[in-house]
Amino acid sequence: MRVIKLFGLDIKNKFQRAIEFRLNFIITLIISLCYNTALPIFQFFIFKGINGFPGWTVEEVILFQAVLLFWTGIIEFLFGGVRNNISKEVLHGGFDRVFLWPHHPLVSIFTRGVDVFAFLTVVAGFAGIMIVSFRLGIQMSWYTLLLFILFLFCGIVFYVSLLIIYCALTVLLIKMDRLQEVLDKIFFFGSFPVDLYHGFGKIFFLVIFPSALWIHIPSKVLLGGVDEISFYSVITSLLFFMCAVLFWEYQVKKYTSSGG
Amino acid sequence: MIVVRNLSKTYKVSSADNSSLISSLKSFISREYRYIKALDQIDWEVTQGDIHALIGRNGSGKSTLVKILSGVIYPTEGEALINHCNPWKDRIKYVRNIGVVLGHKTQLTWELPAIDTFILYKNLYSVKTCFFNENLKYLIKAFDAESIIRKPVRNLSLGERMKCEVICSLLHAPKVLFLDEPTIGLDLISKDQVRSAIKNINKELGTTIVLTSHDISDVLSLCNKISLIDKGRFLFKGSVNELLEVHASYKLISIELLKRVDECSLDGFSYIKTGDYSIQMELNENTNSIHKKLYQVIDELPISDITIESVKLEQVVKSYYEKA
Incomplete structure (x- = not known):
């Protein structure tokens, strides 16, 4: 409740x-609105032109893209400013404030990264999911909905874990510009169906490094074809989160603040 | 209230020589580090209700001490108890009872009026609405800030912003307030306003205040206790009066002469020439010797005016640094 309040x-x-x-x-509102309206339309034409991904029909790929838009919107809306905030504050000394608030530092960091304009992306993604689900004739049962929310939540937990590791490294290394790019590339890998990979690659992204939790698994849930192995990703995401918090706790003791 | 025992903090800093490209490359491959003791096994106490000045040169360790005591950084070793809490172990519980003003780092939201940040802090610290309203009313009156809290922070003068910073740190009625250079960059009138408000709050609410400042007039007008720190160790701990008493025998005598005098007639004195017809003497002896010296000056020199001043706090602090 406290986190929601923050x-x-x-x-x-x-x-x-x-x-x-x-x-x-x-x-900014007009640009966001135009971008979020135009993006799904462009995607529709692109994937219609290239006939989707292997094993995915065009309609399914559009659903996948709508989930991607929805997911991107959620994480940008909730944590869009986290990376910039921490990089700027650790470098210039404003990070001290985080320790002066009566909350866990991670709670203070993660509840100050909201990007209000990304709300439009959430709405566009949600609308996209609804429209494509309707076109595909998907029957949304309570079980499907709960499963979708569970995997979405675990995907957020996994993403937050990576951000915590990023924050912990920034506290230690102070300036690490390329680390942001690494995070972006990791996210890029998660924005494709894991069916593109075979054997170990597929297991890797489904269970070991469960980036499939972000878009692939929630899309599969909606399409009614989620693999049993996907459920292991729930455990992995929670394990990642625990390890990331432990890593943070270890690193934060080394925080030296900036002079003066 | 504040008890510090055997507290140390060591920083590891690189001693890279970047004077040339080759030395920069060398330091990139193999960098040497040195360890700096910012705090060296210090013991310290601050009594409840005191306004305690923490004075030191740049890099003396005072900011490190404040950061440790406010739970921002961990010490290398030692213990600290403030209101029976360890700042870095019980941080979440502890910070509810402290306020921190960092003179050069704002906590106010730049784009919005200060009142919006106050409301944000009310919620961050879970302050009850009725208490918040009452306390805010009191603080606005104390700092004479009625007209400024509704202006966007970016439009406030430095003095107005500092008032808002201090108000923001006091909204949750902390028992201890750390003020890090609260009057830095302020004009004389703003300084006076901030000081008198701080003094009133200490008197009326009993808030213990730890003040770090380079401005000695802050210390003289606000503080009853003073600690001098240098190279991570305390040089002096006690009241401002005690510090001045240690140097009570020091007198600065300024003499205006009626006419120019030969240097040979000044041979018996240790002096500094401050003008054609004026000299200054520093005496640091016992009372009898000072009397003798004064009689000698009056007898031997053509005096038009003479001023005898006791030691100033600035000079005492400076002499401590020089000794250190």
């Missing part, structure tokens, strides 16, 4: 900040 506070704060500069707010 997210609520950050959303309110960021929204107030965004509307303080009215013209900037309106222009």
Whole structure:
């Protein structure tokens, strides 16, 4: 509850900040709106042209892309500012504030990274999922919905774990520009169906390094074809999270702040 | 209130020589590190309700001590208890009872009026609405800040912003307030306003205040206790009066002369020439010797005016640093 309250506070704060500069707010809103409307349409034409991914029909790939949009929207909305915040604050000394608030530092870091404009991406993704599900005639049972939410939640947990590792390394190394790119590339690997990989590659992304939790598995849940092996990713994501928190706790003791 | 025992903090810093490209490359391949003791087994105590000044040169260890005591960084060794809490072990519980103002690092949201940050902090610290409203009303009155809390922070002057910073740190009624250079860059009037508000809060709410500042006038107008720190060790701990008493025998005598005097007639004195017709003497002897010296000066020199000043805190602090 406390975490939700803190997210609520950050959303309110960021929204107030965004509307303080009215013209900037309106222009950003229009650009986000155009981008989020145009992106699914372009994707539809692209995947129709290339006949989708192997083993996936065009409609299924569009659903996959809608889930990707929805997922991207969620993580950008909740944690879009985390990486920049921590890089900037650790380098310039503002990071000290995190330790002065009466919450775990990770809670303080992760509940201050809201990007309000990404809400439009969430809405576009959600609308995309609804439209394609309707076209595909997907019957959404409670079980499907719960499973979708469970995997989505575990995907967020796994993503947060990677961000925690990033934060811990930033605290230690202070400046690590390329680390952001590594995270982006990891996310890029997760934005394709794991069916593109075979044998160990597929198991790797499904269980060992479960980036399939982000888009592949939730899409498969909606399409009704989730593999049994996918359930192991729930355990792996939680293990990743525990290890990331332990790594953070170890690193944070080495934080030296900046001078003065 | 604050008890520190045997506290040390050692930083590992690279001693890279980047004076040339070759030395930069060398340091890239193999970098040497040295260990700097920012705090060296210090013991310290601050009594409840005190305004305690922590004075030191740049890099003396005062910011490190404040950061350890506010739970931001871990010490290398030692113990600290503040309100029966260990700052780095019981951090979440502990920080509810402290406020920290870092003079050069703002906690206010730049784009929004300060009142919005106050409301954010109210929620961050789970302060009850009725208490928050009452406390905010009191603080606004104490700092005379009614007209400034609704202006965007980016439009505030430095003095106005500092008032808002201190108000923000006091919203949850902390028992201890750490002020790191709260008057840095302020004009005389703003300084006075911030100081008198801090003094009132200490008096009326009983808040213990630890103040670090390079401005000696902050110490003189606010603090009853002072600790001098240098190279991670305390040089002096006690009241401001005690510090001045140690140097009570020091007198600075400024003499205006009626006419120019030969250097040979000043041979018996240790002096500094401050003008054609003025000299200054520093005496650091017992009372009898000072009397004797003064009689000698009056007898032997053509004096138009004479001023005898006791030691100033700046000079005492400086002399401690020089000795260290």
